[in-house]
Amino acid sequence: MSTSSTGPGQLPAAVTVYEVGPRDGLQNEAALVPTEVKAAFVERLLAAGLPVVEATSFVHPRWVPQLADAAELLGLLEERLGDRARDLPVLVPNDRGLDRALELGCRHVAIFGSATETFAQRNLNRSFEEQFAMFEPTVRRARDAGMEVRAYLSMCFGDPWEGDVAVDRVVAAGRRLLDLGAGQLSLGDTIGVGTAGRVGELVAAFGAAGVGPERLAMHFHDTYGQALANTYAALQAGIATFDASAGGLGGCPYAESATGNLATEDLLWMLRGLGIETGVDLDAVVATSAEMARQLGRPSPSAVVRALAGSGS
Structure with a gap:
């Protein structure tokens, strides 16, 4: 698991790679990926040693048709992985999604909030303020059931409709999600406009607000080719959990300018170096x-x- 740095500018000795490929990576694919292929994808990622693999999302099929097979996928994974399948994180947008996760015995759920008004409306069909009221009972019930709860916060650096997002707004929104009971907050550069300097500024602002790097994760997109530079800046700031998607798959179905996630392999190559x-x-x-x-x-x-697929390493 992750180990925080011991001083300013020192890098963590170890990090946790939080694999989001099966959920965030595949959710934007137009052609439906067979459930069997998804299950094999999850199994192979776990076998490769990834400590956390987010499997799917309990969203309405109308919103994300690619993930309509969530229950079927988890059932297949439980047949193959046994009880370990219940530890795979799943995204739950609201109480209805949580009900489905509880029925299947899931032990780790995530909610997905927005730092901006427009994206909250487009992604959640709620206002910026209403999203917190929607999440409150979901997080409370999940915690009461003994579940781990993670919170994603999107549009932490820029929004395609609203432009630059103020650091203090991101910190305020993130604090509210943590105060609801989330154990970890993943800060998303949803459209990939973040820069290394802004990463350091944001982590420092959270620290000033009483949220240390041990409670934060980073979720970078590589739209402008900055994901690895931003990762290094986050490492220098003490962040030791990074979301990544195998093969760089993914985007966001509600933000067309959100291109691929930071590739797990690119992250691993840099960390190994x-x-x-x-x-x-x-x-x-x-x-x-x-x-x-x-x-x-x-x-x-x-x-x-x-570079490596056909050549070995």
């Missing part, structure tokens, strides 16, 4: 992403997958 422990087999993740790229019928967006 820095001597930072992850416990993950890079070659196994590369092979898994190469197979998913074949299933999807197009090359992987990940530079490291393209």
Whole structure:
């Protein structure tokens, strides 16, 4: 698991890679990916040593048709993985989603909030303020049931409709999600406009508000090619949990300018070069992403997958 740095500018000795490919990576695919292919994807990622693999989301099929098979997928995974399948995180947008997660015995759920008004309306069909009222009973019930709860906060650096997002607004929204009972807050650069300087500023602002880096994770997108630079800045600021998507899959169905997530392989390559422990087999993740790229019928967006898939490492 993650180990925080011991002083300013020192890098963590180890980080947790929070794999979001099966959920966030596949949710924007137009062609439906067979449930069996998704299950094999999750199994291979776990076998590669990734400590956390987010499996799916209990959203209404009308919102995200790709994830309409959430219950079927989890059932298949439980057949193959046994009780371990119940530890795979699932996204729950509201109480109805939580009901489905509880029925299936899930032990780790996530909610997905917005730092901006427009994206809250588009993604949640709620105002910025209304989203917190919607999340409150969901988080409370999940915690009462003994579940781990993670909170995602989107549009932390910029919003395609509102432009730059003020740091103090992000901190205020993030604090509210943590105060509801979330154990970890993942800060999303949903459209990939973040820069290294802004990353440091944001982490420092959370620290000043009483939220240390041990409670934060970073979720970068590589729209402007800044994801790895932003990751390094976050490491310097003491962040030791990073979301990533195998093969660089993903985007956001409600923000067309949100291109691919930070690729797990690109993150692992950089961390290996820095001597930072992850416990993950890079070659196994590369092979898994190469197979998913074949299933999807197009090359992987990940530079490291393209470089290593046919050559070994």
